[in-house]
């Protein structure tokens with residue numbers, strides 16, 4: 001529980017006796033119990049960055065649901081998935097706090113307890129992602145396909161020109177920033193730029209949203225490996241990805257305009 005806060009033992013819900021008799025009292029009224037539950041959720045949001053991310057994802061999903069006009073059944077399935085992820089994160093936080101209480105020092109069993117609880121959150125999140133994909137892809141894929149159709153299929157010449165331009169722009173930007181070599185380090189990441197350029201070309205060639213997502217996943221993995229190897233910073237990788245994608249799309253649009 002790296003960023004957890006030590007709770008204030010005197011203040012909080014359902015302990016009106018605190019401060020008077022000294023010892024906090026358990027909540028007796030229903031409203032006090034509800035307040036305690038809300039305090040638990042607030043504690044988890046305040047101390048667990050993953051909880052905040054889950055809430056943010058839930059907000060994004062709600063906005064998407066509003067725009068995509070999913071059916072009531074689909075909304076129910078999505079809501080259950082999101083609630084399950086939030087529930088798992090709350091249970092994970094609770095287990096972390098209990099483990100820290102019982103075993104503040106390193107203990108192999110404490111590690112297993114926390115790792116298993118974290119595994120529960122991961123399983124819930126993967127389930128929600130699969131559910132989200134299966135439901136939302138029916139609405140998003142046709143729009144995405146239309147977008148790919150608007151840019152058009154790349155010609156062989158367009159592909160070669162786009163890739164060469166990406167490499168040249170990366171070298172120029174690296175020489176301006178004065179950091180790194182053509183193949184290692186500096187701003188932007190050349191690997192990310194080329195990986196995203198290839199992902200864009202494959203997406204436009206196949207015009208298949210699923211293949212597009214899979215190749216983008218590969219590009220993300222290539223970019224992530226540059227971070228893991230500590231060759232690039234997140235900023236350099238993101239700029240590389242944007243450079244590769246933007247130049248490739250621009251070249252494709254230009255070829256479409258000229259032919």
Ligand SMILES: Nc1ncnc2c1ncn2[C@@H]1O[C@H](COP(=O)(O)OP(=O)(O)OP(=O)(O)O)[C@@H](O)[C@H]1O
Pocket residue numbers: 001002003048050092096099103104105106107108110111112114115118
């Ligand atoms: N007392 C301990 N004994 C052994 N290993 C521990 C202990 N505390 C934490 N760990 C290890 O560190 C990992 C992270 O624990 P921590 O309490 O920091 O959770 P966290 O950073 O909030 O993680 P999460 O992303 O799961 O919410 C645990 O999964 C566990 O492997």
